[in-house]
Amino acid sequence: MATDAVTAARYAASVLAAGVLTAVLGAYFAPLGTAGSDPASDAGWTLPERRARFSEADVAKLRNSPFLGTRGEEAEAGAPRWRLAGVAREGRGWQAMVVDDASPLQVRRMSEGETLPDGSTIVDIDADGLISENQGCRRAFRLYASAPSAADCVSSKERDAPLDRSQP
Helix, strand or coil: CHHHHHHHHHHHHHHHHHHHHHHHHHHHHCCCCCCCCCHHHCCCCCCCCCCCCCCHHHHHHHHCCCCCCCCHHHCCCCCCCEEEEEEEEECCEEEEEEEECCCCCCEEEECCCCECCCCCEEEEEECCEEEEEECCEEEEEECCCCCCCHHHCEEHHHHHCCCCCCCC
C-alpha cells in the first residue's frame, strides 16, 4: 500500500510539473499585447523628433578654437609657432615635449641647446618648463600657462643686472 501512495504522489507531481511547464512555455511564446491591437497601427504613436545636441553657434565656436595651437592669421605677432606640452626627466637632465603648430599631432623631445621651431634656442629646462633665447631675448615657458608674448622678453642686460629688492 505504501508503494501505491508513492506512485500516486509521483503521478501527481509529474502532472503538476507538466502543467507548470505548459504555462511557462505558453507565456514565453504567446504574443505580447491583447488580441486585435497592433501598436504600429495606433494613430497616437509616432517616432520622437530628433533634437540637435548642440547649437550651430556652439559648433562654429568649437571649430574655430585653437585646440592644438593657434592658426594662421589668429596668431599674435611675435608669438611662438609651437607650444610646450610637457617635460620629462631623462637620465640626469630634463627634456621638453614640444608640439609644432605645423604638425600638431607630432610631439618632439628636445634638450638644452636645441633649436625650437621659431628659431629660438633652449637655454634651460626644469620641472616647471623651459627658458628659450632668441637674439638676446629670453622667454620663460611654463607648463599649464599661456605662452609669453613679445612684451615678456627679458634682455641680456636685464637678466645679468642684480635684482633690485628695494622696491615692493
